[in-house]
Amino acid sequence: MMQRGDAASGRSRARLAGQCAAGRAILPATVAAAALLLASAGCERERPAPRPQAVRPLSCFREVSWAPDGKRLAVVVSESGGDRLYVLALDGSHRPVGSAGTFRSVHWSPIGDAIVAIAATTKRDRIWQANRVVRVELSPATMRFLTPTAGHWASPRYSTADSGLVAAIELRLNGRSRLCLIRTNAMGEQRPVKAVSPAALGVHSYVWAPDGKALAFAAKPSGLVEQADGHSVSDLYTLDLATGVVSQVTYGYAVQDRQYCWTPDPPRLVFAGRSPRPGLYETQLLDPGREGWGAAVTEALATELPPFSVAGWRPDGRAALLLAPAQTARLWERGGGTTDLGYAMDGGAWSRGGTQLAYYEYSASGSRKLYVASAARPEVPRLLWELN
Numbered sequence: 001m002m003q004r005g006d007a008a009s010g011r012s013r014a015r016l017a018g019q020c021a022a023g024r025a026i027l028p029a030t031v032a033a034a035a036l037l038l039a040s041a042g043c044e045r046e047r048p049a050p051r052p053q054a055v056r057p058l059s060c061f062r063e064v065s066w067a068p069d070g071k072r073l074a075v076v077v078s079e080s081g082g083d084r085l086y087v088l089a090l091d092g093s094h095r096p097v098g099s100a101g102t103f104r105s106v107h108w109s110p111i112g113d114a115i116v117a118i119a120a121t122t123k124r125d126r127i128w129q130a131n132r133v134v135r136v137e138l139s140p141a142t143m144r145f146l147t148p149t150a151g152h153w154a155s156p157r158y159s160t161a162d163s164g165l166v167a168a169i170e171l172r173l174n175g176r177s178r179l180c181l182i183r184t185n186a187m188g189e190q191r192p193v194k195a196v197s198p199a200a201l202g203v204h205s206y207v208w209a210p211d212g213k214a215l216a217f218a219a220k221p222s223g224l225v226e227q228a229d230g231h232s233v234s235d236l237y238t239l240d241l242a243t244g245v246v247s248q249v250t251y252g253y254a255v256q257d258r259q260y261c262w263t264p265d266p267p268r269l270v271f272a273g274r275s276p277r278p279g280l281y282e283t284q285l286l287d288p289g290r291e292g293w294g295a296a297v298t299e300a301l302a303t304e305l306p307p308f309s310v311a312g313w314r315p316d317g318r319a320a321l322l323l324a325p326a327q328t329a330r331l332w333e334r335g336g337g338t339t340d341l342g343y344a345m346d347g348g349a350w351s352r353g354g355t356q357l358a359y360y361e362y363s364a365s366g367s368r369k370l371y372v373a374s375a376a377r378p379e380v381p382r383l384l385w386e387l388n
Contacts, residue, residue: 059387060366063104064358066351067112073349073358074106074115075370077387085117085136090372092384098136098143102129109158113138116158116166121150133168133182146182147193155205156182161212169203170195179203179217179239196239198246204234205257210264215239218255231274236260238269249286252276259310263317270317272310283334285317314375315354323348329359331378341379350375358384 062076062083073088083103088094102120109116119134130150136143147153152171159165166182170193179197197203197217206217220234234256236249253273260271263285272283308322308330322330322338329341329348344362351358355375360367371381 060363060368061347061360061370061387063106064347064349064360064370065106065108065115066349066356066358067108068110068352069112070351070353070356072112074108075385076103076106078366085115087138088370088385090384094385097138097141102131104131105155107157109163110160111163113163116146116156118153118156119143133166135166135184146184157206157208159212160208160210165212167206167208167215169206172202175202175220176200176222177203179206179215196244196246197237201237207261209262209267211267213241214267215241216249216260216262216269218257218260234273236269236271250284256309258312261313261315261317264315268317270313272320312348312350314350315352319375321345321348321357339379343381357381 059077059079062078063074064076065074067073071090075086075088075094077084077086082101084099084101085097085103085106086094087097097115104118104120106115106117108114115136115138117134117136118131120129120131129152131153132150133146133153133156134143135146146156146166147168154169154171154177156166156168159167164184166184168180168182170178170180172178176199178195178199181194181196183194196215197219200222201219202222203217203219206215208215216236216238218234218236220232231254233252234254235251236253236255238247238249239245240247249269250271250273253271253276255271255273259273260269262268263270269286270283271286272281275282308324308327310320310332311323312321314320317334319331319333319336322332323345326344328343329345331339331341333339345359346362346367348357348359350356357373357375357378358370359373359381360370368387369383370385372384373379373381
């Protein structure tokens with residue numbers, strides 16, 4: 001009897017196991033069918049939105065600088081892998097120089113054999129990005145550091161007459177940025193950096209004199225000093241390299257980057273800036289005299305200037321580009337009025353002799369076309385390079 005009971009019990013357990021297995025097999029089909037019915041009734045649970053696909057950033061122009069011979073340009077192009085430096089010929093041919101990185105403030109040596117620039121040493125997304133001044137040699141293509149350690153530098157520029165002398169601005173968090181000189185040897189290796197501007201000033205821009213014997217720089221005084229209409233005071237100073245003497249040129253003006261330049265033969269200083277008198281924007285042509293600098297000529301820019309601002313003087317100091325947001329560029333000539341060029345631009349740069357103008361189009365989505373135009377007919381530009 002026990003054997004028959006055990007057999008019956010075994011058969012019961014087998015039937016139960018079979019039923020469970022059948023239930024497990026039916027359950028997915030039932031769930032799937034229910035889901036199908038719900039979907040057909042419009043009651044399907046909302047699916048999570050797909051993740052947005054990463055959009056590859058478009059390439060765009062960042063900077064342009066003319067070679068001394070007027071036949072080549074150094075161009076910084078922002079690409080997905082960083083900023084790449086190119087040498088661009090006037091026939092449109094171009095070649096990359098060095099590897100992709102973060103380059104800024106490119107400037108040619110006096111003889112055109114190298115380019116000095118700022119190269120970042122930390123990630124681009126940092127607010128206070130560390131960098132170094134570098135010399136990029138073109139043949140063979142090599143890069144040398146001109147500052148010994150990473151710091152915070154801006155606007156390196158070769159002397160107009162000395163391939164072994166570079167000026168640059170050392171940025172400081174306290175606002176008292178310094179103008180420095182970097183002397184290099186024949187191998188391009190740097191020597192100790194020398195600060196040449198007064199410690200109480202905050203230098204934000206400068207230009208070399210044509211003969212390389214002096215510098216003019218714009219600087220803000222210690223503390224926040226404002227004009228009557230609220231603009232920060234930023235006056236002009238000159239530095240004589242032979243004597244090291246710094247002289248103040250203007251008093252109470254607001255002069256910004258690219259709003260002043262030296263003129264050749266004899267060297268004079270021309271600038272445009274907001275006057276200490278409220279609401280007046282004027283230019284001055286300054287001549288050195290026995291008793292220092294004095295205002296030899298004072299001229300008012302066109303009354304329609306605001307919201308335009310000077311964005312680059314022609315090297316002869318007789319004409320300047322005027323730019324304003326959402327406006328076409330203007331060319332203002334001393335004594336000749338203002339001409340509407342008919343196009344919006346950014347990054348305008350004159351060749352050393354002032355006979356050619358290079359610029360890239362202004363676009364909120366990124367500048368992707370680079371043009372050149374002759375000084376004789378700046379309103380008729382020629383497309384030189386369009387990025388894909």
